[in-house]
Amino acid sequence: MAEIRIRQTGQVIRCEAGAGLLNTLLDAGVFVDNPCSGKGICGKCKVRILSGEVSAMSETEEKLLKPEEIRTGIRLSCLTEVMGDITVELLQKERKHEVLTKGYMPAFEKDPYDGGYGIVIDIGTTTVVTALIDLASGKELANASMINAQKHYGLDVLTRITYEYEHPESGIQELQAAIVHSINAMIGEACMEASVDRNAIREIDVAANCTMMHMLLGVDARSIGKSPYRPKFTEAQKLLAVDIGIEAAADTRLYCLPQVSAYIGADIVAGAYVCELQKEKGNVLFIDIGTNGEIVLASQGRLLCCSCAAGPALEGMNISSGMRAAEGAIEDVRITEQGIELKTIGEQEPAGICGSGILAVVKELLRTGIVKKTGVFVKKEKLEEDDYRYPYIRLNGTKREFILHENPELLVTQGDVRQVQLAKGAILSGFVALLNKAGIRMEDLDKVMIAGQFGAHLPAESLVGTGILPEEVGDKLIYVGNSSKTGAYMSLMSATVKKEVEELACRMEYMELAETENYERIFTESMIFPTF
Known part of the structure; x- marks a missing residue:
């Protein structure tokens, strides 16, 4: 048996020699951020080994850690085995998260209840x-x-x-x-x-x-x-x-x-029921943006729907300095000649970038010409040294990075931009494919309803500025909040709603994007960022 002592709390955890450090900590209720679920991909489950014996560092770990981190005893807990008694310093704390609980609710008739x-x-x-x-x-x-x-x-x-x-x-x-x-x-x-x-x-x-x-x-x-x-x-x-x-x-x-x-x-x-898509006479698009982008198009009484794999980038994951929407997360960015203006959740010191923040910074990188419409960073040597953008771009080997914040160091890398670009391409291509299927144009849409935890924090400026939604709908956006919870509430309060929701589900026509004609071309075109 081996013992793991947590420096900050003095907690002692016992495990078998050779046990994985990450899983042992998680099983004991210790918070360690691990977006990739211990696959050794994200590099975010860092801890510092202060003393004791652990397994040798792998090549994968060496690539994910910086030289100064390795020198100071930092390891990735998912790639580290406990070989004997050790003392561990935790490098993260679980932060208070913002969770959306409210949303738009239409009028409906509730069943009479005598209590309960x-x-x-x-x-x-x-x-x-x-x-x-x-x-x-x-x-x-x-x-x-x-x-x-x-x-x-x-x-x-x-x-x-x-x-x-x-x-x-x-x-x-x-x-x-x-x-x-x-x-x-x-x-x-x-x-x-x-x-x-x-x-x-x-x-x-x-x-x-x-x-x-x-x-x-x-x-x-x-x-x-x-x-x-x-x-x-x-x-x-x-x-x-x-x-x-x-x-x-x-x-x-x-x-x-x-x-x-x-x-x-x-x-x-x-969400579709709450937004009364089944009653719409015109053309209405409903979209829930998250790890998946789910889209429903109501057009002339027909309900078409599809799902696109946006990936976790839009929720702050798979981003080099990404985090969930918690205290200290950067949620809005403005790049000016006077400097970089940051807004964080809870007005705390910056700790990382959440989904709305990564969209805001990519929009700003596009607006200022630091990133081109193809998603590639401008070459630093193409800028004059007195250009206000010059000091924010640096080379990491052959890769270019944008320095968003210096202490702690928060970067936006070429890979981060690419993750946003893939998410943008997925969502917009679904949008376009549904419109094509229904035979209508962007300008024919009467409104676009944005639902969900993530969507509620996205201003039209970021959605249109990054091209996730086209410019033609920028003034037609309606935010409906947590329509999923609202729909559950309505079904709780009414047997009629239950019946109508079940009927609605049967009416919705699912479209598999991968099987859509010319989808690869649509996706490729949807990847291109807008120009300013």
């Missing part, structure tokens, strides 16, 4: 939101939110599905246990705040993407991750909450909203 309480839950890949509802009045009494505990198994749905493949005996149960444990904690928190007995909860309604819904119910999600990408179920699920381990009364009902396909889940069906 309900719970609505929105399960996202990144965040989970729970609200306690007084059924008689329809009033929200309390809410709770947290980062999805499944983050330890991967930051995106495909990484979590891969975990099920890699751990066929236990993966499904582990992923279900993680989310159920989080839900129990949030229900307990909300009930405590409102002084409500959780046994008085009569129904729990859940909206989630398709993968999260499978993992909540303990259903094998592996078929979602490989061709032909078919989920085990899409219809609404009705069961008892206790059947999956949710702590409530023995007769508390659990209702999971319906889905359309592997990548158009109940969260998008809920």
Whole structure:
């Protein structure tokens, strides 16, 4: 056996000699950021080994760490094994995250209730939101939110599905246990705040993407991750909450909203219902921007939908200085001749760049000509030394980088710009493909409705400035907030809404982008950034 002592807290963790450091820390409840789920790709699970014996450093680790980090004992915990007693210094702290809990709600007729309480839950890949509802009045009494505990198994749905493949005996149960444990904690928190007995909860309604819904119910999600990408179920699920381990009364009902396909889940069906796309007579585009970009086009009574893999860059991941939308994250940037102006969440000292921040800085790099429409940095030697942009660009070998902040050093690399460019290409190409399928033009759109946690923090200036959305719709954007949670609330309060949501899911036509005519050309053209 070996012991790991945490310098900051004095906590002692025991493990087998040869155990992986990252997993040992995570299993003990110690926060270590690991966006790539321990794959040795992101380089963000750094700790400092102050003393003791660990495994030798691999070539991969040497490439991801800077020479000065290696000299001071910093290691990547995912690539480090504990060989004997060690003392570890943690280099990160878990920060308070911003989680969106509100959204637009249309008028609807609620069912009469004689008392009791309900719970609505929105399960996202990144965040989970729970609200306690007084059924008689329809009033929200309390809410709770947290980062999805499944983050330890991967930051995106495909990484979590891969975990099920890699751990066929236990993966499904582990992923279900993680989310159920989080839900129990949030229900307990909300009930405590409102002084409500959780046994008085009569129904729990859940909206989630398709993968999260499978993992909540303990259903094998592996078929979602490989061709032909078919989920085990899409219809609404009705069961008892206790059947999956949710702590409530023995007769508390659990209702999971319906889905359309592997990548158009109940969260998008809920959003489409909340935005009343089924009633629209004109041309309306609904888009939920996150790790995936899910898009629904309502045109002349027809509902077309698609999903595009935007990747985690737009949520601050896969970015060299990226982080989630937490305190200290840069969320807005302005590059001027007088210097770089930064706005951070909570007005804290800059700690990294979140999704809205990386879009803002890329928009500014394009506006100032530091990055060209092809996504390539301008050559430093092409600038005069007295050009205000000159000191912000530096060479790292043959690669160019933009120095956003010096202490701590926060960079925007060519790879970061490329990640944003790929996300932009994915979302815009989906947008264009749907319009082509419906036979309408950009200028024919009456409005574009932006939903979701991430979308709520994106000004039109960044969306249009980076070309994620075309200039023609810049003045037609409507932000609807957390429409997934709102849809779950409406279904909780009305049996009619449940019926109509299920009918809506059946009406939505899913379009597979990869099978769309000329999609590769559309995607390539959508990759080009706008010019200023």
